[in-house]
Every structure is written in C-alpha cells, then in structure tokens.
Amino acid sequence: MVRGMNSFDDSDAFEKGAALSLSARARAQAAGARAAPYLDTLNPAQRQAVESLDGPVLMLAGAGTGKTKALTCRIAHLLLTGTARPNEILAVTFTNKAAREMKERVATLMNQPVEGMPWLGTFHAIGVKLLRRHAELVGLKSNFTILDTDDQVRLLKQIIVAENIDEKRWPARQLAHIIDGWKNRAWAPDAVPAAEASAFNSRGVELYAAYQERLKTLNATDFGDLLLHVVGIFQKHEDVLAQYQRWFRYILVDEYQDTNVAQYLWLRLLAGGHKNICCVGDDDQSIYGWRGAEVGNILRFEKDFPGALVIRLEQNYRSTPHILAAASGVISGNKGRLGKELWTDAQEGEKVRLIGHWDGDEEARWIGEEIESMQNGTRGMRPFALNEIAILVRASHQMRAFEDRFLTIGLPYKVIGGPRFYERMEIRDAMAYFRVVTSPEDDLAFERIVNTPKRGLGDKAQAKIQAAARANGVPLKEGARILLAAKGLGGKGAAELRLLIDGLDRWSAAARDGANHVELAQVILDESGYTTHWQNDKTPEAPGRLENLKELVKALEGFENLQGFLEHVSLVMDNDKGDAGPQVSIMTLHAAKGLEFPAVFLPGWEDGIFPSQRSIDDQTGKVEIGREADEERRLAYVGITRAEELCTISFASNRRVFGRWQDQMPSRFIDELPEAHVEVLTPPGLYGGGYGAAAPGAMPDGVFAGSQLETKAAEANVYNSPGWRRMQARAGARGTSQPREARNMVIDATAVPAHGLGDRVFHQKFGYGAVTGIEGDKLEVAFDKAGVKKLVAKFVVAADRADDVPF
DNA sequence: GATCTCATAGTTTTT
C-alpha cells in the first residue's frame, strides 16, 4: 500500500554515483598501492570468489561459510580496484535487512559511507526504481501506488463480486494466490499457458486480465508487478534493456536459490550482454519453493551461463563438528543436490541433543526449565545468556505453547517475525488517511477510511458514493462531494461525510503548504476522530493500538514529508522494537534463515508437524514426487545449522492439534541424524525422576537402530517402564493426557472446589480477578489486568491462596 | 447500521 510522489528521487542516481566514484577511484589507487587488507582475511575459496570479477560466477556457499563476507568484499574489490564505479554495480537481495547489512559492511570495508550505491537493494526496491522511470511503457504514471496483499485481495473481491461469481465458493484469496503464482512465473494475462485455463472455475485468466486493467486505472501495482512489468519492458523494448545492460556492468545476487522465474528472467536479461554476474546461494537452503522460488535456477546456472566459474565455500565458521555432521546427515537424504561438504576447525563441543516428551506442554515446560538452568551453566556447559538462545519452530502456532509457558515462569522472550508493524489494522487505517491526504484520488484508501471510525456511512451510503463517482468519472472523494452537493444523502451520514471531506481538504492543503508533517499527522488522526475511536474502545488491545499510533507518528520524524514516508514504508518498514534486556528468541525456521545462535532448540520434530502433513502427502502421490518433502528436509538442515554450540531437538508423543489429541510419531528426520553425533537425554517425569531431573541413559539406543517403527517401539518401551505404568494406572486410560490429568489431580486437591459469583480469585498467568459468571466447571473471570476470560475452574484459586496456585 | 452469534477452516512469508 502506499504511494510515491517523489518518483524521480533517484533520477540523479547515476550522476550522484559518478561524482562519488571519483573519490572512490582515487582511493582505489591508494589502496592498490598497498595490497587490499581485506583480501588477507579470506580463505582461498572466498578469495577466488572475490577476485574473479569478470564473467559468470556461481558461489555455492554453505551455511555459515562467510558468504556475506565474500559478497561484500567482492563489491569492495570492484570499487577499490577501480573496476567499477558504485553506480555501475547492481546488487540484489531478498530482504531489506540483507540489503542494509550489505551496505553497512561494504561501508566498513571501504571506510566510508556507501551512499553512492544506488542499485544495492531488494529485487522489489530496484524494481520500483526501474518501473518509475519507465512506467508509461506499461500504461502507468510514474507516481503509481504499490498495493499490499490486503489491498490486492480487496480489489479482487470487488472484481469477483462484480462478475457475479459466488465469492464463497471462489474466494478472492485463492485467486490472489493463483495470480501471484502466474506473476512469479512472469506470465502476463496474455501469456498464461493454456494448461492453466481451468484455474479458478475457468475464469482465472479472464479475471486476471480484469484485475490488471483495474490496477492500471487505479495507477497501481501489486508486488508481483514490480518484477513482471520490468521484465515485460525489457523484453519489449530493446533500447531500454540495452541501456541498463550497459549501465549495470557488474551484477551480484544474494540468496540465488530463492529466485523465482520472473526474477531469474530479470537477471538473465540484464546480464545478457557482459555476463558479469555473480550469484551466491545454497541449494540446500532453498526453503521458499511454496512461494515461487525455483531451486532449478541455481541448479541450472552453469547451463544458463556456459563457462561459469563455480566456487564452493565449504569451510564453516559457525558450528561445531557434531552440529555440522548432524546437519550433513539429514541433508544427504536429498537427491539432486549440487553437493557440498561442510567442514570446520572448531572444537568438538557438545553432541546434538535429542529428547522425547510425553506431550507438547511437557516439551515447553522442559525447554523452559532447561533455559533457566542454562543461564547458570548446566550439564558441564558454559552459561548461556538469554539472547544467545533461540527456539525455532516449523509453524507459528507452535510458538504459543512456549509463550504461555514462558509467561507463566516469567522468562523473557521475544517473538521474531510476527505480524508486521505496518500490517496492523490501526497502522493501515492511519496510513490510509495519509494516503488520501497526499493523493486524493486514492480510492482504495478512501474506501478504507470513509467509515472508520464509524460515521454512519454503511454499504448503502458507500454504494451511492461509488455511483456518483462512476457517473462523473472522478475519484471517490470527488464523487462524495458531488453526492453531497446534490443532496443525495441525508441525516447523520451526510453531516459526517461533509466533515470528513472538509477535513481531508484542509489537511491536503496543509500538506501542500509545507506544514510540519509530523504535527500534521497527529492533527489528521485527532481531527478525523480516529484517536478518539480507540480511546473509547474498551477492548484490551486498544491501549496497544494507541501506542502503535504514537510510534507511527514518531517514525515520521525520520522523513521529509508524508509522501516520502509512504513511499518508503511499503517496501522497507520493519518493526524492530528496542530490546528490553536479553530475551530468548522464538521464531519459525523460515524466519531464522541467515541468523545464528549459540544455543538452538528445535521442538516439535514429529511426522505431520515437521515434516508437515502436506509434504508427507506430497511424497506419495501426484506431480513431482517428494518435492515438498525435500524442502522440509532442507528446512531441517537450516534449523540445525543455525546452532553454533548447542542444538537440542525434541519431540512429543502426544500433541493437541486443532483441539484434538493426537498420537505423534517422532519425525522421520530424527532417524536420519547420525547416531555418533547425537546424545539422547532422558525425558523428565520418568522413573519418578521428577521434572527437570534427568537420569542418564533412559532413552534406548534403538532410537537410531533403523526404521521409524522401531523408534516408536523403542520409545514405547520407555513409556512402558514400571514407573511410567504406575503413573498411567493412577491417571487413567492411555491415549489421553495422563501427565495433564496427573497434574490436575494435584490441582483438584489444592483448588477450592467452588467459586461463587463475585469471589476474588487468582490465576497463574492472568493474575487477580473477580468471578463474573459460572457455567458448569467453567468460570468467567474479570481479571484486573488481563480483562475478561473464560477458563476452567480448576486453574484458578481463591485470591488468598494465590501461593498455592498450580501450573 | 451496528452488534451479536454461529459456522468454518485452519503451513511456512518477503516485498
């Protein structure tokens, strides 16, 4: 979402770069005199990758092999040897974070800021720059808007409804996904192959074309267009392509294994002349196939660029030998790899640790306790600080168990990669206001805010506005003005709409007159009633939302004006909140790519979870057998290789999936861990050992003895031990959650059986509160801090017995 | 037009 009026802000990028390059050249000569010091810090493979500047190069860089170092040194080398000027280098990454990091590291190497590298950025950011320069070639104006997925889906929904298609059977989300897929493969509407004709009830292509038309009239693009349009321009306009082929004398690509077909074509076109392209990647870390990435791109590199130099970076500087061996063991199960073998000089260190638990809660509890004791040093290991520890899960819903548990025991944690700041409702609303203020013709933004906060302008009123706008061929805001003038709207709605339009006019004028944009933003939020709207909202989230709005206004300070902010935020904004002291990181395996931690926990290694059910199904049938299964295995490889010193894998025998209890089978990947590099820990709670007090050797060697069934059987033996059976006998039938029941027995003993209306109670997580409702064994409690919750009576105790509260 | 209740469907996620 978001707009850019300052479209040619970089039109002088080449000139700027050129100016800077003079000094760079001077410096290069000086540096050339003394041998470049950074070269001495490289190993032979890295050095070759840095010094082989001309012709196609494929750098196969395993996890932790100093890939970013090689890449940044290569850029520095291009500059310092005077081979290329800063503006002649095209360097693309996938994330803003990677781009930022690269910029910083090049700057450090060069000992100067790198503002003169205008073409270092993400595929999308560079795509925007290129597209703004040539927008007219695809029927857009250079100040086009970039829609985010939300806007995209809403637009598609409108089209679907307009076509009288049942939106329930054919949801807009699904269509958005299909269209994304086509765009990822660089198929414009007229280029979608006939084989796809049946998509979306056979109307997919037609709707795709309608959507693209609609985008054009809105002067908007979606993310896919940023690449698709540019590829289209390059293909249809030889002169434009030739120009860029000359300009970008050296091309560098990070994470090449993640490129989709559109990005691949984009690169191949640009590199077509000189072929000075250096792609860095790791086929073993390709984990984004589900969103269009083609591992094939990297596997095919040598065919695409005959005579390419292939360099393998295999010396790992991150992990211990045990960890590397475990990772290699797992990944070796994949076929069609380019093949790398990581090695290291590092000390042997701890083996990869494996532990099974009874259920998911148990697993979370154990990890919580293990982290607690790791802080002081345990099992003969050095102490670990909380920020040295990460928990990596397959799917985000697995995080909840850990959050719950860590809240309970008060262990500081942070979730990485949750909903993005700018994806939050209140931020999107606020930005929609800014959008309408800076570009009054932005209909999507207008639709979003016209009745937010509630102004008594419902579907009917909005339909009238739409009709008025369409009849006069003007944007919605003008349509609304006409409607009001014609007295086509009555009552409260009319007055409110009048107020809104006047406000928007006023704010737009203020923005034009160069009012301070930070103050203006605050004024907009206040006068529109949006701030009040949340102040009056009594839901528990409201304070947080107001807080976010404050932060948004503060973020504006870093920009020249509202337009500049909006332009930036659509592509760049992240929500790195300032850390409040050391915290354990919780994130998905996908989010962990590129990161490293001294200690890593990998929970939930169970068939159906990891590897995911979908990937298991994929193995047995259909088109490309095992494609997704291979990707899961790469994900396991990514997970293990995040660990520097300590890697702990765990699984549970029972887990609640969508509220149902399920028997879980240990992950097939566990069988693939080489036994010599794994130490099996004893699950707690067995043999009367008590939680957290592990007795050695209880997990049988059979875990590694072969088939999965054997694993399961062996594991079952543990659980059939006398102590365990006693526990089971006490707790009831097998197959339900015995430990849970067992714990609950304790709970029952301590909990006051009955709470009455109005009683003060205490809950471990939610704190103190008063009972406001009783429903069987469930209570409704209004907590002082946490708001109103419904919960099972046995999880609260009378307030005066708070010390006894079980958990 | 707004609020409530019921039904439904649930990987991974950057730009």
Add this chain to the structure above:
DNA sequence: CTATGAGATC
C-alpha cells in the same frame, strides 16, 4: 482450540 467472516437480529 481460536481467529475470522458472514448472516441474523435488534
């Protein structure tokens, strides 16, 4: 189980 969305009700 729980978040989300659509229909029904006030």
